Amino acid sequence: MKSHIFIIGMMGSGKSTLAPLLSQKLKIPFTDTDKDLENIFNLDIKKIFDQFSEKKFRELESTYFLEHIKKSRMIYATGGGIVMIKKNRHILRSKGSTIYLNASIETLNNRLVNHQKKRPLFTNKNSLKTILNERKQYYKDCADIIINIDEKSSKNILNEIIEKLNK
Ligand code: S3P
Numbered sequence: 001m002k003s004h005i006f007i008i009g010m011m012g013s014g015k016s017t018l019a020p021l022l023s024q025k026l027k028i029p030f031t032d033t034d035k036d037l038e039n040i041f042n043l044d045i046k047k048i049f050d051q052f053s054e055k056k057f058r059e060l061e062s063t064y065f066l067e068h069i070k071k072s073r074m075i076y077a078t079g080g081g082i083v084m085i086k087k088n089r090h091i092l093r094s095k096g097s098t099i100y101l102n103a104s105i106e107t108l109n110n111r112l113v114n115h116q117k118k119r120p121l122f123t124n125k126n127s128l129k130t131i132l133n134e135r136k137q138y139y140k141d142c143a144d145i146i147i148n149i150d151e152k153s154s155k156n157i158l159n160e161i162i163e164k165l166n167k
Pocket of ligand 1: 009
């Protein structure tokens with residue numbers, strides 16, 4: 001089996017937008033772990049956090065992820081916190097090509113400010129800084145490819161990903 005493609009990065013970095021575009025281009029099916037979990041629980045992410053806690057969400061996300069990667073080759077739009085669990089990091093490093101969409105706090109904040117309901121961990125720029133500080137090294141350590149996405153269109157980012165995957 002050929003290996004998976006994982007897209008990682010902070011909330012608001014464009015993982016859910018890029019995964020279907022990449023899927024169309026490479027003719028590899030994609031999945032979005034947040035959307036899958038919402039469908040499984042029939043609850044939106046915020047309600048999952050409220051009803052089960054952040055810790056439980058991470059466990060559910062990880063269990064789902066570790067099972068799902070046993071399936072055939074796929075592109076994954078992962079939740080921003082996927083790198084917080086060691087076993088997930090191991091998968092990201094060993095079971096495919098991992099693409100880190102790297103964005104500045106400014107870009108993330110501008111994109112997220114109107115979508116707070118879907119992101120229980122986002123309150124303001126400071127919350128993003130704290131989260132990014134905690135995760136940045138994990139994102140970098142897991143990545144085969146790092147794409148700086150600030151001020152780039154989805155089309156440009158997509159082309160850059162394809163180019164780097166082909167190298
Ligand atoms: C989270 C990011 C969200 C979602 C949940 C937790 C995080 O996914 O999984 O709100 O910890 O960064 P997106 O990165 O798709 O927004």
